[in-house]
Amino acid sequence: xxxxxxxxxxxxxxxxxxxxxxxxxxxxxxxxxxxxxxxxxxxxxxxxxxxxxxxxxxxxxxxxxxxxxxxxxxxxxxxxxxxxxxxxxxxxxxxxxxxxxxxxxxxxxxxxxxxxxxxxxxxxxxxxxxxxxxxxxxxxxxxxxxxxxxxxxxxxxxxxxxxxxxxxxxxxxxxxxxxxxxxxxxxxxxxxxxxxxxxxxxxxxxxxxxxxxxxxxxxxxxxxxxxxxxxxxxxxxxxxxxxxxxxxxxxxxxxxxxxxxxxxxxxxxxxxxxxxxxxxxxxxxxxxxxxxxxxxxxxxxxxxxxxxxxxxxxxxxxxxxxxxxxxxxxxxxxxxxxxxxxxxxxxxxxxxxxxxxxxxxxxxxxxxxxxxxxxxxxxxxxxxxxxxxxxxxxxxxxxxxxxxxxxxxxxxxxxxxxxxxxxxxxxxxxxxxxxxxx
Ligand code: GLY
Ligand code: MN
Ligand code: MN
Numbered sequence: 522x523x524x525x526x527x528x529x530x531x532x533x534x535x536x537x538x539x540x541x542x543x544x545x546x547x548x549x550x551x552x553x554x555x556x557x558x559x560x561x562x563x564x565x566x567x568x569x570x571x572x573x574x575x576x577x578x579x580x581x582x583x584x585x586x587x588x589x590x591x592x593x594x595x596x597x598x599x600x601x602x603x604x605x606x607x608x609x610x611x612x613x614x615x616x617x618x619x620x621x622x623x624x625x626x627x628x629x630x631x632x633x634x635x636x637x638x639x640x641x642x643x644x645x646x647x648x649x650x651x652x653x654x655x656x657x658x659x660x661x662x663x664x665x666x667x668x669x670x671x672x673x674x675x676x677x678x679x680x681x682x683x684x685x686x687x688x689x690x691x692x693x694x695x696x697x698x699x700x701x702x703x704x705x706x707x708x709x710x711x712x713x714x715x716x717x718x719x720x721x722x723x724x725x726x727x728x729x730x731x732x733x734x735x736x737x738x739x740x741x742x743x744x745x746x747x748x749x750x751x752x753x754x755x756x757x758x759x760x761x762x763x764x765x766x767x768x769x770x771x772x773x774x775x776x777x778x779x780x781x782x783x784x785x786x787x788x789x790x791x792x793x794x795x796x797x798x799x800x801x802x803x804x805x806x807x808x809x810x811x812x813x814x815x816x817x818x819x820x821x822x823x824x825x826x827x828x829x830x831x832x833x834x835x836x837x838x839x840x841x842x843x844x845x846x847x848x849x850x851x852x853x854x855x856x857x858x859x860x861x862x863x864x865x866x867x868x869x870x871x872x873x874x875x876x877x878x879x880x881x882x883x884x885x886x887x888x889x890x891x892x893x894x895x896x897x898x899x900x901x902x903x904x905x906x907x908x909x910x911x912x913x914x915x916x917x918x919x920x921x922x923x924x925x926x927x928x929x930x931x932x933x934x935x936x937x938x939x940x941x942x943x944x945x946x947x948x949x950x951x952x953x954x955x956x957x958x959x
Contacts, residue, residue, distance in 0.1 A: 522686055528622040534683035535601075535626050538581055541676050543597045546649060549668035553643045556582060557652030557663060558591040560635070572728040575771070577859040578651045578673065583623055584687075584770035586729075588616050590635035590656075593627075594642050603627040604638045671872030674865035678856050679893035684772060685942060688858065688895060691731075691774040692940065692955035694767035698723035700959060702736070703780050706761040711754040712736045715761065723767045731773040732861050734765035742779065742933025743903045745851055758782055760932040766861060773861045775897055776952050777938035787932040790829060794902055797821040798937040801853070802898045805941040805948040811886045811896065812878050815853040818900050819845040825902065831929075834920040843880065844920070847912045850905065852884035854897035857940055890943045895951070898941055903934030 522530075542554045558579040562571045573589050580586065582593045583603060590606035607616050619629050630641045639658045642648075651670070652663040680688065701722035705715040716736045720726060727733075737747040738755055742762030764777040779794075781787045801818055823836025823845045832844060839845045856863035866886040867875050875887040886896055904926060912918050939952035 522690075524622055527683075527686070528625070530681075530683035530686055531622050532626060534681040535582070535623075537681050539595065539597075539601070541673055542595055545669045545672040546597060548672060549649065549666050550647065551649040551666065551669065552596065552646030553648040554593075554595045554669070555642055555648050555650045555652075555661065556593040556595075557650070557656035558585065558588050559653055560655045561589045562655065576652050576656075577771075577864070580771035580859045581673075581677065583627070584621070585616075586768070586771050590638065592638050592642060596643060596646075600628050601626070602641055603629045604641045605629055605631045606633075606635055606638070607631050608633055667872060671865075671868065672870060675868065675870040675872075677858060677863065678865055678888065679891070680858060680895055680942070681893075684858060685895070687770045687772040688774065688940065688942075689951055689955070690769040691767050691772050692776070692951045693958070694723050694725075694769055695765065695774045695776050696952075696955045696959045698725075698765060698767065699763065699776060699778050699956075702761065702763050702765070703778070706738075706758060706780050709754060709758055711752055712738055712741070712750040713752040714754075715763070716750045719763070719765050725767060729768065731766045731768045731775070735763065735777075736765070737762045737933060739931060740933045742935075743905045743930070745903070745905075759784065760787060762933060762936055764936065764938065771859055773857055773859070774940060774952070775857055775861050775938060776940075777899060777901075777936045779935045779937060781932065784932065786829075786929060790825070790902065790929065790932075791935050791937075793825040793829065794822070794900060794935045795937050797825060798898060798900050798939070801900065802939055802941045802948060802950050802953075805890060805896060805898065805943045807890055807892050807943055807945065809890045811853070811888060811890055812881075812884065814898075815881065815884050815886075816840065816878060818853045819849065822849050822900055822902055829925070830922055831925045832921050834917070842917050844912065844917050846880070847905075847908045848902045849900065850883070850903075850908060851899075851901070852881065852886065854899045854938070855885035856888075856894065856896055858895060892943055892945050894943045895940055896943070897938055899936055899938035901934060901936030903936075904930040904932075905934070906930075 556579045558575045592604040594602040649666045649669045650663045698719040701718040702715050705718040735747050739759045741747045759782050761780045766774040819840040820836045823839035826832040856866045877884045942949040
């Protein structure tokens with residue numbers, strides 16, 4: 522996208538953000554909205570900073586992600602103020618002067634000391650101040666009014682055209698990483714080297730990727746959020762499960778692919794899960810309750826377990842008796858945007874919980890799909906020793922072909938994850954589109 526188009530999209534996006542702020546302030550009885558980007562945090566008794574992660578509410582206004590101690594101050598009907606912290610620092614590279622497609626929309630005040638921000642924030646009236654407690658300045662302590670947050674969070678599920686554009690760009694940034702990781706796997710690399718190949722191809726480093734990539738070889742694929750990257754390559758490369766994303770202007774992608782060594786049984790498992798994943802992506806349509814899709818996913822994965830001779834039971838019974846949950850113990854997916862696990866997946870506009878189906882405590886999305894929402898669709902089947910041991914003790918364990926489980930367990934598991942945009946008509950699969958274009 523060229524710069525004038527992006528500027529145009531951004532301007533329209535900011536109109537939406539302002540309109541949401543107007544409504545949230547009116548509902549909750551506030552005059553101003555102040556949003557702190559956050560502060561840099563340091564290790565205990567040390568001068569080593571942790572990676573800075575900005576307040577997502579701040580990123581909704583401006584695409585600034587390396588910018589602690591900044592503020593957006595908005596009063597309905599007025600031009601928003603951006604207090605921009607740019608220290609005179611020779612130990613680090615300070616933020617460059619404000620530049621880019623977004624600057625025309627703000628009254629920008631550059632400060633060199635975080636405390637100076639107070640001079641630029643509205644002095645009178647009632648302010649809703651969004652941010653972490655550490656971001657407080659004298660007289661400006663974040664109060665994070667629940668009614669304001671509930672409203673803003675709920676509406677963040679509906680992406681603007683600008684947000685969709687940035688999310689497509691985040692997909693395009695991640696895809697070369699996935700292709701490089703696949704090649705490194707087939708070349709026999711360690712997890713650490715596969716991870717390095719991913720980062721090099723995306724232009725990310727460990728600290729600015731949207732989440733810690735999951736790079737699991739063999740049995741490590743069975744740990745849902747496997748957090749290490751072994752420097753030593755295993756003796757044999759059976760499988761790679763890589764769950765890794767990218768970020769553009771504060772918007773995230775979250776993509777999982779599973780690759781195998783050609784073993785026929787594992788290949789059949791991967792392609793069966795992928796077929797169900799694609800079918801589920803095709804059902805991201807307005808009016809569909811995401812909870813129903815999650816339960817449908819269980820039935821589909823139960824069908825895979827039965828067809829591959831792993832569990833001899835009707836898929837409906839597998840769902841009812843918690844057998845599919847042994848092999849698929851997480852939710853179908855979640856909203857995504859400014860945060861990988863975006864807010865308000867299971868609350869309504871007033872912050873009331875929209876309950877999860879009983880027995881499905883990890884589902885992160887319980888809302889009915891509507892145009893503009895972007896969700897992940899990420900079914901998986903895993904051979905998780907601790908969950909399998911529990912199933913084996915139960916009567917349902919008798920329906921399992923344990924020799925089939927033992928044969929597949931060294932491959933760890935399968936997860937396939939895409940981002941899908943719900944539209945007025947056919948869904949847009951942001952991830953598949955980016956792979957197809959690569
Ligand atoms: N990367 C974590 C998830 O897929 O939700
Ligand atoms: Mn993921
Ligand atoms: Mn995900």
